[in-house]
Amino acid sequence: MSLEDFRKEVIDFIEANCAESMRQPMVKESDTYWGGRNATFQNEDQERWFTAMAERGWTTPTWPKEYGGGGLSKAEAKILKQEMDKRKCRPPLLSFGIWMLGPALLQFGSEEQRQQYLPDIIQGKTRWCQGYSEPGAGSDLAGLQTSAISDGDHYIVNGQKVWTSYGDKADMIFALVRTDQSVKKQMGITFLLVDMDTEGVSTQPIKLISGKSPFCETFFDNVRVPKANVIGEENAGWTVAKYLLTHERSAISSAVDADMLTPLSYYAKNSIGVDETGVLKDSILRSDIVEWEIDAAAFKFTLERINEEMKAGQAIGAKSSFMKYYGSELNKRKYELRLQVEGADGLVWDGERTNEGKVARQFCRTKGNSIEGGTSEVQLNIISKHILGLPS
């Protein structure tokens, strides 16, 4: 099929399956669909859009067909994204499985593991969470202490993870555990998949400054995990962990990109108004908005460019640190401006009129963008060392 025919097919498909309500900004928690064993759909429109996308494997457009992915070429996937963006379609499925675990399984998983886990990610049947950070191991992730002691064909896992996003809602966790205490810290880490229903796993939600609590402390108390759940080799988990992080970082920057479909100036015009020549009435804020919008567009083009420059299948590596750094700082700048744009209305915390203080809470949430997935400072360290080659 030619790309032009493909584009036509995509447009027809979207028109047929993506209802108008699925083309509105996601405001409430239930507007997003995360899948999983206990998931329910908000309404029929959401179910129809998700089901149609999942049937084609378009929840993961470029993943191989053999696991149920879309099997699209890069050019086709770009068309799909363009047409979805143009119509402001909501993503049919949000998923740590798609953004993080899947790419790691494709790279390091055994054939059996791929067959076991990938289809359920694509079909939204399993919801995953990430067990990396610990109270004593944040930026210094390799210092993690959660231990996994060998016991026949199982490990016994003990320890604590923290900041586990959606730990209380997830079915499975991909966790980093220490399997060797005696070697250099990076060398004794194993990448392990654990079912959250296993006895001894418990979670405790933590409230964020946004007033919401999507993240948790996660405790492991003598949890028995089959050794078959190791991805890659025992004690070789650091390589998998780092590879996964590069995908997490590009996913964070793409999410920022997706959130920019409505320009800041649109909100500003609505709340501040324009003079008789069509110029925004607040000239000082206007120049900040202009600067931001130029940066946002240039950033979007840069994501496209990096995507194009990468040969198919090539790892993105340290470039993902640049994308994550810039994207998350850009998003923070956006919400600083958004607050100023909205004025008093942007400060409301509760009530239906403001969708439960959507802007104020989102503003608070963006502060985490430059912390989650590795802080901005850590990304700058990586750029300095691995892209610029500066000495340590």
Added chain:
Amino acid sequence: MAYVLTEEQQMLSDSARDLFKAAPVALVRELRDQDNEVGYSQDLWKEMVEMGLNGLLVSEENGGMDFGWRGMGVILEECGRTLSNSPVLTTAVAAHIIDRYGSEEQKAMLTEIITGGKSITIALRSTSRMSADECIVTADGDHYLLSGTKQMVANANTADYILLSALSDGVEQYYLIENSDAVQVETERYMDSRMYSRLSFDSVKLSQSALVGVAKAQRAIATTLISGLNALLSAELLGLMTEAFERTVGYLKERRQFGVLIGSFQALQHRAADLYSEIELVKSIVIKALDALDDGDPIATAYCSMAKAKASKIAQLATNEGVQMYGGIGMTDDEEIGFFMKRARVAAEQFGSMSYHADRFARLSSY
């Protein structure tokens, strides 16, 4: 259009890089120190003409190479790396306007421009703020009379022709005129060691054939000139900041203090990494602007202004960081990093300042 260069464009880029190797920053210094009145190397200009660079934006039908804006951008990027001055920017863009809109008589001039090395300078609105034109054209029998002034006209002291805008009954029109004795040219050396002139016209007689393009085309000419010149200046600034940045990072890996390389200090590492990120953005928006011009996409107008605003800003940052990270030596005339800073400031003002272009972008986005 793609972000990655085609094979043909890559070859052009390689040969431009070879060409400008012969014109390093040292040459800029030499011309300055000699008080050279021309302000650029005429030998290099000859070689550029031989390469056909003046015809890069001209159709093959009229003797050009039709490499498009992206191809021309590749040349300007290389000029930026070595700070090489020449009339190529304005000559090539003016040749493009003649090719697209000129009369048969004007098109006939293209040969001497492309192969003969005649140069054209361009004088848009009066200042870098691009406020209303101060030049006025009135009809006088079968002639026009041109009066008014222009500022910051690059290489006007050596240019053979001037492509300029002037108001005729309040409407902006474009004229191609000979740089004759009737034009008063006061030339000064600017901070970037290049020569710029103030032009005064006191009832200068123009023949009717000086008008470029039909009345309907004047707006399109204005847009193409403002957008195209600024997209290319952005490409020059991209080359300039990339080179300044690479030199700075090189210095961080070479200079020792406190017994270690200064590049091991995190305070400098983070600033370098941030600058790297900003330059990545400039690269993308410059490519996007040039490609949009090649595609004839109306969005080009916005992209070109975005590119100029962003490139000017980051060129400022890159050269400031360069001087600072070089330390005391960065403040000396002996070290070349200062030349990059000076050129960056002048390029940012040419054909519309950073704030003019930021404003232009906002208006185009209807706010």
